[in-house]
Amino acid sequence: MTYAVIVLPFVLATALVTLATLRRPRFGRRMAASAVAAVALMLLTAIFDNVMIAAGLFTYPTEHLSGIRIGLAPIEDFSYPLCAAFLVPAVFTLLPARSRARRASVGGVAS
Template identity: 75%
Template structure:
């Protein structure tokens, strides 16, 4: 199970960064927008990963996967768009200056 272990640090960093951004303004709105983005990205991942795998553009060694799949796509593939949907806005919120420059 190599791929689940490879995904784990990305998920953990995303969770920590998102939690740290909770004290920044508009957290609830950011999470709502991230949720919508996550649904869209997950749907696109489901469609296009399945198409690419069906066309044999790439394969995964089964011994490195968890065994859980959505269609032909391993569930591990869905962690990256989820991390992007929540992690990127959280990083931007943390990098944004909260007080006006003098």
């Protein structure tokens, strides 16, 4: 099995959950913030994956990769931070407002 096949369910889930928030308030603003977060997370992934791979902490079997790399890091590694940047805010948006307020007050932050 290739890493691209493993990543596919995460990408599909992210797309579906994000699209489910399309009619929620501030969708465009949320997407812009998610895009900024995605860029930052992918930049960090590029830096740290390259350092860890260069240090020999882990390797990837080439037969399971697309062959596209950013430095030493395979492109497939960048799908997880991309999904996280869009999926986490989308899930939060879909939570009932009462549940979000309760979670915020438990954490000591009033909304």
